[in-house]
Amino acid sequence: MRRLLYLSWVEVLHVVRDRASLAQLLLVPFIQLVILANAATFAIHDTPAAIVDLDATAASRALSQRFAASPHFRIIGGPRSVAGADEALRSGEATMVLAIPRGFERALVRGEGARVQVQLNAEKGSAAGIVQSYAQRIIARFGAERGEREGTAPALRRIDVQTRGWYNTELDYRQYMVPGILVALVTLVGTLFTAQNIAREKELGTLEQLNVTPISRAEFIAAKLLPFWVLGMAELTLGLGLGAAVFGMPVRGSLLLLLGVAAVYLVAALGIGLLISTAVDTQQQAMFVTFFIMMIYLLMSGLYTPVDSMPGWVRMAAEANPVKHFVEVTRAVLIKGAGAAEIAKPVGMLGAFAAGFFGLAVWRYRKTA
Amino acid sequence: MTGVAIVAKGLTRRFGGFTAVDAVTFDVRAGEVFGFLGANGAGKTTAIRILTGLLAPSSGAASVAGFDVYREREAIKRSIGYMSQRFSLYNDLTVRENIRLYGTIYGLSASVIRARTDNLLERLRLGESGSKRVGTLPLGWKQKLAFSVALLHQPRIVFLDEPTGGVDPVTRRQFWELIYGAAGQGTTVFVTTHYMDEAEYCDRLGIMVAGRLDALGTPHELKERFGAGSMDEVFLRLARSGAPAGAAA
Known part of the structure; x- marks a missing residue:
């Protein structure tokens, strides 16, 4: 445990001591939130x-x-x-x-x-x-x-x-967009950071040094995940507060419930990043793969266009998209005021994704070259 | 530990059609400073990566600290220290943070880490620089720090892969004093180098040419066997007689 915590702390130091990373993590999402929340167009079928x-x-x-x-x-x-x-x-x-x-x-x-x-x-x-x-x-x-x-x-x-x-009597689309965009940004930034993380250590040569230590694979992956999980949670909490205060985003359900679900969701999102990171050799490759996957995930999340108006096979594929489930939960809780029972199904899916991606990342991480 | 620290028998590693380490056989006695010599691309690093559990061998057998390189890699990792060719501490962390990180990974208690850190900083005369970022240190100090961090958990065997590359002669001398210090405490030292003056400091040497171990013995024995006045000559003679293209890789 002490090992996990200190390793995680070191990750925090890496981010805090790199001004570009820090800005990317804190400022970019909020600036984008302001811009994206005011731009989008739609067409709907069925x-x-x-x-x-x-x-x-x-x-x-x-x-x-x-x-x-x-x-x-x-x-x-x-x-x-x-x-x-x-x-x-x-x-x-x-x-x-x-x-x-x-x-x-x-x-x-x-x-x-x-x-x-x-x-x-x-x-x-x-x-x-x-x-x-x-x-x-x-x-x-x-x-x-x-x-x-x-x-x-x-x-x-x-x-x-x-x-x-x-539910959204004013038909204010920002009410509906703001939480979604928040989800998208936290997902994108978090996944990108974790995806680059292990790749960066491969480039620096520091990973080899860690690989000759008796550190366990699960411990290593957990230590990489934990700090970004905490940062992601803080970012979401801050973003939800900002959304409610500045954009008049409704908060009809329990914020605590939503953050609880976010805690599970972030493990899945960051797990994807770490899985990518274990599989690639350079940060550049990590970026490309992450953008490719995130593009599909975000476009098929129901964030920009409703999943309901997509063809049947796409709807099926969207079930395998953790972002979709979390967007669904976010809207249900914030706008409809849904309780735990009503979101049980997407939350169950998120739990499975979290365990799955974390497990895959640990499995894919090799302490040998 | 008495007797043998490292045993390799016909150890081989192939990458596709290329044989990086070719049926290498040797042993390293506990407590000795064993030098592994060879030109760039002779297979030194590949050999060291197999022995440190970073790379699986293709065939042959080897054990390190009594643990098998195929099946007991994690046990090997608990018993060894390793300093790679590339500087691999974190430049954005301070000296103390780097030490604490590795101390924690090897499961040392907070008080042991603190005591050993103070001791280490004093020995390296880095006392003032404990809270400086490692990236700001001169290369020679970085290398000495990396070596000391590799020994922090007091491993039975320490592997050094070209530890003095790019370092000035004075610092190299100081570095070898650190190596002797560690050997004096009973640590087995396995060191690769292509500096022939450093070879003279080793108890015993293995010389690799194009993946094969062509000579093995004390510096004195080797010079005698090849009728050479210095290790430089021994090395050049071996390298010339060796593989035509392989050594250039």
């Missing part, structure tokens, strides 16, 4: 949607048909009642619910201004905003075409859309 048709007329069926025909939506069967639709929204089965009230067709025919209700799970803020605009466009076009055919005055062709965002 949003799971539920339609509650209380009117059950030709007109309401025609509107439902429009949604079914749209590439942006995938209509899920099931809910026939408002309560059922609410449940689908809550469970995540549906991201949007379109409710067509009784008397829709009559109002439309009389040109009284018909109403429909669109409810959105706005947990994934930016996505929700876009889904909302898709829905509104479909409804507006339906109303306009209908009105033209009936010869109603343009003013009366309107269909009132009542939108209600759930």
